[in-house]
Amino acid sequence: MTEQYLTVTALTKYLKRKFEADPYLERVFLTGEISNFRMRPNAHQYFSLKDTQAKISAIMFKGAFNQLKFQPEEGMKVLVIGRISLYEPGGSYQIYIEHMEPDGVGALYQALEKSKQALLKEGLFKDEFKQPLVKYPKRIAVITSPSGAVVRDIITTIKRRYPIVQLVVFPTLVQGDKAADDIVKRIKEVDKIGDFDTMIVGRGGGSIEDLWPFNEERVVRTIFEARTPIVSSVGHETDVTLADLVADVRAATPTAAAELATPVLREEILKIKEKENRLIQGVSHQIQHKKQRYQHLGESFVFKQPKRLYEAFSIQLDTLNRRLEHSLKLEIQEKNKKFLLLEKKLEAQQLSERLSLLNQQMTYLDEALTKNMAQLMSDKKRQLGQTMVSLDLLSPLQTMLRGYSYVTVNDHIIKSIDSVAKDDKISIHLSDGIVEAVVEEVSKEEEK
Known part of the structure; x- marks a missing residue:
């Protein structure tokens, strides 16, 4: 009969599975007051959430807690998002908090997340739509409040880094119900002027309500549609607005925005000087190389010993002449051999008529040979004369014959x-x- 009895562990595991399998407990939105809160530095936080009639244990792991933008306090009313589960050793259920914010701004956070997801689906935050900043801007427009540290930091930084740029401040409301419309108006005004290289849109830090104009959809779409590259610097580094996400470049601080929008003039001048020095060195090297080539050519034998210019042609001419004489001698000898052979054959045959015919042929061949030899010698002499004239035209001596x-x-x-x-x-x-x-x-x- 003991098989019908469950152990405490088995029952607890069963209940835990029930908790984890329930889809309604996987993501729970709760509101309540913080109770039994004791700050544990660099560790998980354990406390309770309660209202007038109930209380639930809560745990927030270190990673999620470090992302909070406020300091939780005992008795603070908060909005939390988390999952419900059972803690087996104690047999108690508790909420594992993933996100927490002070009550009163929860609606704004939900609206922000909803707008962010909708714009994300449209692709407004994609990198492919972001414009590169002009490296050497001539005019920069600053859209921010005319008073406060933001505009002073931007002006001071830009004048220090790149004093040759023209900086124009467009006074703008950056907080309140009319701020969004004013920001849109100023961005369109700068874009319509059309001769600004960069636009800086920014304001100082503040609560989510203070920064809300930069989360308005009309502001986001105006930044997206602007033809002028925009640097956004809204709030502190931990504050991320939709304007920051859609801008071409996001800066953590106003000073950082000014640094992103301008180069350092002194560094750029040094770079130009370095390129100038490299150019001078390169040209000097080329001049020296050309000078050496000129000196080398000036020392060439063609100018010092001009006769050597056609020595090789003269030697080649002599060689060709000897080859010609040798070829003619061989040809004559070959003809004589053939003639003697034919003569012997005629003598052996003792045919007077044959001999007479052969004598006629010999006479004809002898005349033809003489004529061909004369023509060949004439052609060779003409070629030799043309070659000598060509060589003579190239000779510096011809220049000297004209009086030089x-x-x-x-x-x-x-x-x-x-x-x-x-x-x-x-x-x-x-x-x-x-x-x-x-x-x-x-x-x-x-x-x-």
């Missing part, structure tokens, strides 16, 4: 008056000889 000459001192060509002095002995090279002379005077021709 070059002057040397100690076998060095004089290129400048700096290379010769008075009483120096110089050699003037002409086309048909050399004239020796002495320098009487050296004068530099004035530039015209």
